[in-house]
Amino acid sequence: MPDGVGNGGGPGGSIWRWRALEWRRAWGAKGRQTSKGEQVLDGFAAIFKICGARALGALALAAVLLALPAGGARALDPAFVTFGGGIWDMNGDETTGTASVEYQHDKRLFWEFKPMGGLMATFDGGFYVYGGVAIDIFLGRRFVLTPSFAPGLYAEGGGKDLGHVVEFRSAVKLGYRFDSRARLGLELYHMSNAGMDDLNPGANALMLTYSLPLGNGTP
DSSP states (O other): OOTTOSSSOSTTHHHHHHHHHHHHHHHTOOGGGSOHHHHHHHHHHHHIIIIIHHHHHHHHHHHHHHOOOOTTHHHHOOEEEEEEEEEESTTSSSOEEEEEEEEEOSSOSBTTBEEEEEEEEETTSOEEEEEEEEOOEEETTTEEEEEEEEEEEEEOTTSOOOSSSEEEEEEEEEEEEOTTSOEEEEEEEEEEOTTSSSOOOOEEEEEEEEEEEESSOOO
């Protein structure tokens, strides 16, 4: 997952700020003065320019550093529908509850990366729909670490203003794998607009998740 996506520090913070300024010059972004429609078009045009390659590179590095052999477990795990509930903006000033549903395909796009997508709603009317990639890193037969990255569209409703309709979600989930291949896990994720708007407070969430397996899996 990419560092420095939000307003926080870290080794990648200055790089992200520089990329955001470059994006503004290249695409003529006007921050909060643009309409929602313009934000969507400009934001998705910039996804691979400012985030795509770095995010995929970070996921690949995580897989190389952390992946452990798991025999047939990796090959046999099927697609999943994951249900989650937890705390949104947990260390911010607009903390509320949240619920989500997510689908992770068993087909690999390339190497071990699998397509995923989902939607999230907060208890104060916020809504987020997203799609991206995830990778399962098997820590033996029972535990699975799943980093993921996805761009998406956010509507604040009566909740927190994240500054832009396009928001990026970076997440890591640790799950316990039952004999049925269902998973019970904890997920931590961060959402921010990667500096595409002057207002970029970001939000963090902690979720309890249950992943329901679908089908028999794909080798």
